[in-house]
Amino acid sequence: xxxxxxxxxxxxxLPVAALPxxxxxxxxxxxxxxxxxxxxEPVEGAWIGVAGGHIVRLWQEGRWTCSQAYPPGFDLARYxxxxxxxxGWAAAMRSRDPWLAMALAAFPGLRVLRQDPEEMxxxxxxxxxxxxxxxxxxxxxxAAQLGAPIAWIDGRLYRAFPTxxxxxxxxxxxxxGPCNLGYRARVIRRLAAWYCERxxxxxxxxxxxxxxxxxRRLQEAPGVGPKVADCLCLFGLGFAEAVPIDAQTWKVAxxxxxxxxxxxxxxxxxxxxxxxxxxxxxxxAAGWAQEYLYHAARTGRLAGLAAR
DNA sequence: AATGGACCTGCCGTC
DNA sequence: GCGCGCAGGTCCATT
Numbered sequence: 359x360x361x362x363x364x365x366x367x368x369x370x371x372l373p374v375a376a377l378p379x380x381x382x383x384x385x386x387x388x389x390x391x392x393x394x395x396x397x398x399e400p401v402e403g404a405w406i407g408v409a410g411g412h413i414v415r416l417w418q419e420g421r422w423t424c425s426q427a428y429p430p431g432f433d434l435a436r437y438x439x440x441x442x443x444x445x446g447w448a449a450a451m452r453s454r455d456p457w458l459a460m461a462l463a464a465f466p467g468l469r470v471l472r473q474d475p476e477e478m479x480x481x482x483x484x485x486x487x488x489x490x491x492x493x494x495x496x497x498x499x500x501a502a503q504l505g506a507p508i509a510w511i512d513g514r515l516y517r518a519f520p521t522x523x524x525x526x527x528x529x530x531x532x533x534x535g536p537c538n539l540g541y542r543a544r545v546i547r548r549l550a551a552w553y554c555e556r557x558x559x560x561x562x563x564x565x566x567x568x569x570x571x572x573x574r575r576l577q578e579a580p581g582v583g584p585k586v587a588d589c590l591c592l593f594g595l596g597f598a599e600a601v602p603i604d605a606q607t608w609k610v611a612x613x614x615x616x617x618x619x620x621x622x623x624x625x626x627x628x629x630x631x632x633x634x635x636x637x638x639x640x641x642x643a644a645g646w647a648q649e650y651l652y653h654a655a656r657t658g659r660l661a662g663l664a665a666r
Numbered sequence: 667a668a669t670g671g672a673c674c675t676g677c678c679g680t681c
Numbered sequence: 682g683c684g685c686g687c688a689g690g691t692c693c694a695t696t
Contacts, residue, residue: 486690540674604689
């Protein structure tokens with residue numbers, strides 16, 4: 359669809375909704391920049407992002423999180439996992455170990471988001487051997503180059519995350535050129551072809567399966583290993599017990615669990631083992647604990663936690 | 667089952 | 682400004 363075929367709107371004309379989430383329960387700045395989502399930007403005291411085909415603007419007023427969205431029908435409460443009792447969980451977790459307690463204190467209001475599973479599939483397949491600034495650039499370029507236009511708002515055009523079909527049809531020099539995917543261009547193309555043969559139901563059906571099964575079956579997709587599968591489980595399918603173990607989290611795991619992890623490097627077996635140890639220590643929302651520990655480790659707040 | 671290496675570049679801490 | 686570099690890994694070949 360050409361970009362002049364979508365509506366021209368103004369934020370002042372869009373209705374406002376509100377959720378009872380104050381800064382202690384939801385901190386947009388931390389949540390949107392900690393490496394689980396890549397399309398939110400601060401704009402004049404608010405945050406604007408595109409998620410699941412909706413343009414969303416949100417800001418906080420006292421104990422409330424206010425929001426606008428186009429097209430209407432965006433379920434912000436679901437997106438923010440608002441029914442997860444962050445305060446209660448955090449209170450229960452502080453005693454598990456001083457490291458998680460430190461991370462909880464350092465980043466109050468960090469929430470795990472429930473994002474669109476298809477977007478998560480391609481986003482985290484893209485994220486391999488990369489880092490947050492670069493992933494952000496890749497995701498935003500892809501949306502700018504291949505995303506369907508949704509609307510103009512206050513003179514700016516917003517585009518959706520590219521569909522699998524659009525990624526599959528994209529010329530190779532577009533993926534490697536302006537989007538700077540590097541070797542990931544091949545990965546994305548292969549994954550898009552594989553996914554297009556199955557369709558969206560393949561992903562959404564997994565959300566109804568037990569975590570272990572979903573995690574295993576996701577890895578049937580090319581370019582999806584154990585870590586990307588866990589990102590999908592946690593960020594896209596709502597499995598709070600999924601613990602993505604990347605390089606940072608592996609360092610944390612070695613510090614926490616020491617000799618219980620038999621190898622120095624992350625292997626298929628130790629990946630499983632580390633995840634189980636996290637779940638043992640932090641319970642059914644171990645994925646939330648991972649998110650706090652990952653962000654703390656990445657920003658250098660866990661300097662004292664060295665592997666034995 | 668556990669390494670070792672390749673794969674594309676932009677960051678970023680370190681010489 | 683670089684860099685036997687490293688980064689939210691995965692895949693494949695060897696041992």
